[in-house]
Amino acid sequence: MSITIQHISKSFKDVVALKDVSFEVKEGELFGLIGPDGAGKTTLFRILTTLLIANEGTATVAGFDVINDYKSIRNSVGYMPGKFSLYQDLTIEENLIFFATIFGTTIEKNYDLIKDIYIQIEPFKNRRAGKLSGGMKQKLALCCALIHKPKVLFLDEPTTGVDPVSRKEFWDMLKRLQKKGITILVSTPYMDEAELCDRIAFIQDGKILEIDTPEAIVKHYPKPMYNIRSNNMYQLINSLKAYEHQHSVYPFGEFVHYTDNRLDFNPKELMLYLESKNLSEISIQITQPTIEDTFMELAK
Amino acid sequence: MSTNKVIQVDGLTKMFGDFTAVNAITFDVKKGEIFGFLGANGAGKTTAMKMLIGISNPTSGKANVAGFDVFTNAEDIKKNIGYMSQKFALYDDLTVKENITFFGGIYGLSRSKIKEKSNALIEDLGLETVANQLVGSLPLGWKQKISFSVALLHDPKIVFLDEPTGGVDPITRRQFWEMIYKAANQGTTVFVTTHYMDEAEYCDRVSIMVNGKIEALDTPKNLKTQFKAANMNDVFLKLARG
Numbered sequence: 001m002s003i004t005i006q007h008i009s010k011s012f013k014d015v016v017a018l019k020d021v022s023f024e025v026k027e028g029e030l031f032g033l034i035g036p037d038g039a040g041k042t043t044l045f046r047i048l049t050t051l052l053i054a055n056e057g058t059a060t061v062a063g064f065d066v067i068n069d070y071k072s073i074r075n076s077v078g079y080m081p082g083k084f085s086l087y088q089d090l091t092i093e094e095n096l097i098f099f100a101t102i103f104g105t106t107i108e109k110n111y112d113l114i115k116d117i118y119i120q121i122e123p124f125k126n127r128r129a130g131k132l133s134g135g136m137k138q139k140l141a142l143c144c145a146l147i148h149k150p151k152v153l154f155l156d157e158p159t160t161g162v163d164p165v166s167r168k169e170f171w172d173m174l175k176r177l178q179k180k181g182i183t184i185l186v187s188t189p190y191m192d193e194a195e196l197c198d199r200i201a202f203i204q205d206g207k208i209l210e211i212d213t214p215e216a217i218v219k220h221y222p223k224p225m226y227n228i229r230s231n232n233m234y235q236l237i238n239s240l241k242a243y244e245h246q247h248s249v250y251p252f253g254e255f256v257h258y259t260d261n262r263l264d265f266n267p268k269e270l271m272l273y274l275e276s277k278n279l280s281e282i283s284i285q286i287t288q289p290t291i292e293d294t295f296m297e298l299a300k
Numbered sequence: 301m302s303t304n305k306v307i308q309v310d311g312l313t314k315m316f317g318d319f320t321a322v323n324a325i326t327f328d329v330k331k332g333e334i335f336g337f338l339g340a341n342g343a344g345k346t347t348a349m350k351m352l353i354g355i356s357n358p359t360s361g362k363a364n365v366a367g368f369d370v371f372t373n374a375e376d377i378k379k380n381i382g383y384m385s386q387k388f389a390l391y392d393d394l395t396v397k398e399n400i401t402f403f404g405g406i407y408g409l410s411r412s413k414i415k416e417k418s419n420a421l422i423e424d425l426g427l428e429t430v431a432n433q434l435v436g437s438l439p440l441g442w443k444q445k446i447s448f449s450v451a452l453l454h455d456p457k458i459v460f461l462d463e464p465t466g467g468v469d470p471i472t473r474r475q476f477w478e479m480i481y482k483a484a485n486q487g488t489t490v491f492v493t494t495h496y497m498d499e500a501e502y503c504d505r506v507s508i509m510v511n512g513k514i515e516a517l518d519t520p521k522n523l524k525t526q527f528k529a530a531n532m533n534d535v536f537l538k539l540a541r542g
Contacts, residue, residue, distance in 0.1 A: 036469030037440040134341045161386070161466050163340040163495050164533055165540045189467045190496075192533075204469070233502065234481035250474050253501035253531060254520065292470050299471060 001060075002027045002152055002183035003048065008057035010043055010206075017043040018054070019206040025185055025199075030178045032197035033187040034295065040206040041187040042082060045156045048185070049079045062151045062183075075103065078145035082157040082187075084137050088130030092121055092140055095129055096147060103148035113180065114143045117173055135166045142173070153177065155186040159193065171196050191292035202295055209298040214291055221289035221297065223247060226267065227255040230279040239277040243270070250296060257293055258284075306331050306458055306489045307352065312361035314347050321347040323512035324361060329505075331457075334480060334490045336500050336520075339509030340540045345493050346462065348509070352491070353460055354378050366457045379408075382451030382459035386466045389447035392436030396427055399435055400450060407454035421449045441472030448479055452488065459483065461492040465499065477502055497533035506532070508539050515539055 003025035010018040018040045025031040033041050046052035048061055050070035059066045062076040086095045096118075100107050111118075121139050124132065129140060138158060145153060155174075159167045171193065178184055186197070194200045195214045202209040202217075210217060230236045236256055240249040247259040260270070267284040274282050307329035314322040322344045329335045339345045350356035352365050354374030363370040366380040390399045400421060404414035422431050425445055435443060444464055451459050461480075465473045477499065484490050484504075492503070500506050500520060507517040516523055516539055520532055529535045 036472070037467040039469075157467070161341075161463065161495065163343075163540065164497055164536050165340050167495075168537065189469070191470060234478075234485050237478060237481070250471075251477060251502060253498040296470050299469065 001025065002029065003031075003059070003061050003185060005044075005048070005059045006057055008044070008047060008054045008059055010040075010047065010052070010054050016206050018047075021057070021203075021206070021208055023201055023208060023211050025183060027183055028178065028181055030174060030184045030186070030196075030198045032194050032200040033185065033203055034189075034191065034194045034200050034291075035187070035203035036189055039203045041203060042156055043206075044203075045079070045081075045154050045185075045187065049077060049154055050074060075148070076150060077152045077154060078148070078150035079154045080141045080145045080156065080158055082160065084129075084141060086129045086137070086141060086144060089128060091126050091128055092132070092136075093125040095140060096143055099144040100147045105148050107147065110147055110149045113149055113177075114146050116176060117146075118143050134162065138162065138166075138170065146177070150182065152183045152185065155184065157187050157189065159188060159190060167193070191290070191295060194291045200291075202298060204299050209295075217294050218289055218291060221294050223259040224265070225287050225289040225293060226258045226260075227252075227283075227285045227287040228258050228270075228274075229255050229281075229283050230274065231281045232279060235277065236274070236279055239274055239279065243273060248297065248300075250293070252290075252292075255287075257287070257289075304330055306366055307335075307491070308362075308364045309352070310362040312348070312351060312363050313359050314344075314351060314356065315359045320512050322351070322358075325509070325512075325514045327507055327514060327517055329458075329489055329491060331489055332484055332487045333505065334484045334492065334503045336503030336506035337491060337493045337509070338500055338506055338536065339493075343509040343540070344512040345509055349460060349462060349491075349493070352377075353381060353383055379454075380457050382454070382456040383462075384444075384447045384451040384459070384464060385462035386444075386464060387462075389443055390435045390450065393434060395434055396422070396431050396438075396446060399446070400453070403450045404453050409454060417453055421446075421453075425449060441468045441476075444468055445472070445476060445479065448476065452483060456488065458489040458491060461490065463493055463495065465494060465496060473499075497531065497536055500532040500536070508536065510540055 001024045006022050008018055008021045035041055047054050048059060050066050050073050061073050064072040096107055117139050121136050159170055174184060199213050201211040237251060240246055240256060240258055245261045247261045250257045271282055271284055305328045310326050311324045312322060313324050325348060337345055351358045351370055352363060354370060354377035358370060365377045368376040397418060400418045401414055404417060422428060465476055480490050505519050507514045523535050527535045527538050
């Protein structure tokens with residue numbers, strides 16, 4: 001196992017940040033920690049990277065205990081915090097040399113690991129980090145986290161606030177790093193990114209809601225899911241929420257995802273109800289639940 | 301000028317030195333419309349939005365927002381619009397009530413109006429138990445909902461939302477959009493940026509900026525047909541790789 005977490009709890013005064021969290025990440029796995037802002041993702045990352053001590057529980061990273069062997073962990077992991085934490089007054093190249101030196105290595109020694117990413121920012125290597133665009137900062141931070149060839153890479157919300165194109169490119173980079181044998185623990189609030197992980201853990205309010213492969217998690221969804229649309233989205237949502245048999249009503253792109261409380265649900269009945277609410281162009285079709293549906297059902 | 305159009309933009313351009321951040325954009329937004337303003341990081345969205353809300357002078361072109369010219373009446377624009385961004389929303393060191401009172405005062409509402417609005421807002425959002433708590437102690441999703449309501453305190457004609465739902469959990473994100481629908485249904489125009497492409501589908505019309513230019517503008521349905529895409533994410537990926 002590359003990461004083992006057993007019964008970790010952490011509180012800050014009277015705020016419980018993590019509550020009895022346990023899971024394992026296998027060697028070479030791309031593992032996603034999926035949950036909203038404030039769920040406890042960052043606290044867990046800080047415990048695993050030895051920057052914070054848990055109140056209860058134990059954890060190991062790359063075979064080392066987070067308390068007893070913290071120095072060995074710091075040499076074996078790369079950590080990219082959610083907040084940009086490089087030196088704004090140093091250039092791209094200076095930041096990279098700085099981090100390589102700290103870890104007793106050189107850019108040349110591990111160049112192959114960062115080459116794909118570094119060549120994209122190399123034309124700007126003399127620009128100060130503080131003057132880079134969001135996408136370039138993110139690439140530089142990833143290079144700095146990789147320069148000492150870590151066994152395990154921790155990425156805390158690397159794509160928050162990043163546009164869909166850059167997010168896709170970032171995930172392509174992660175897949176390539178994974179092929180080089182690096183274990184990756186990544187957190188994200190984007191549910192569509194969950195599908196790109198080998199396994200995911202849903203986390204909310206400091207608790208793990210579920211851990212499995214993305215495919216299996218979707219299969220656990222307990223009810224048939226329907227796509228509903230009509231001429232007026234706002235009226236449709238209000239009407240569905242007022243319907244006595246509704247179990248869940250969530251807008252999903254151009255549709256509303258709807259589940260019903262009854263086992264013998266008949267869409268025709270719902271169609272008549274919606275027509276009675278003066279809606280038109282109504283369509284009700286069965287569909288597959290998504291990871292986001294599953295998360296919302298668990299988080300309810 | 302048609303009174304139905306609350307934002308009219310014609311050839312609006314912003315240059316920084318010899319860099320063209322916004323390159324002759326032209327579009328209209330109708331009253332009560334939910335208008336999605338999309339683009340990759342660095343495409344020029346924020347610069348364009350700053351010009352529309354009257355805090356950045358355009359280099360050239362024309363724009364009229366809420367009936368006022370961005371060149372000559374920027375101060376009037378500010379009084380007639382609401383604005384919320386992900387980065388700055390409310391004062392963390394003030395309570396929920398104090399924030400509402402503060403922003404009500406800034407928008408020039410009377411004390412009695414502020415009290416009335418404040419009570420209604422707290423009741424609508426179910427904030428009775430946290431009304432006297434510091435905003436800094438609340439979860440992000442709550443802050444964003446309060447922030448949106450505060451941006452609507454002075455009944456603006458248009459509300460500008462800059463990535464209002466970044467990092468917010470999926471349930472709260474949807475509650476937030478229900479608030480947007482409600483505001484639009486009551487006639488407020490909503491101008492919104494987002495990186496969530498499912499949210500792009502909730503908009504009446506969507507524009508996509510690439511390198512300072514608006515490269516596409518239509519209903520989500522028509523954009524999907526035009527770009528032969530299954531969803532808005534595909535539309536975005538096909539366009540924004542410029």
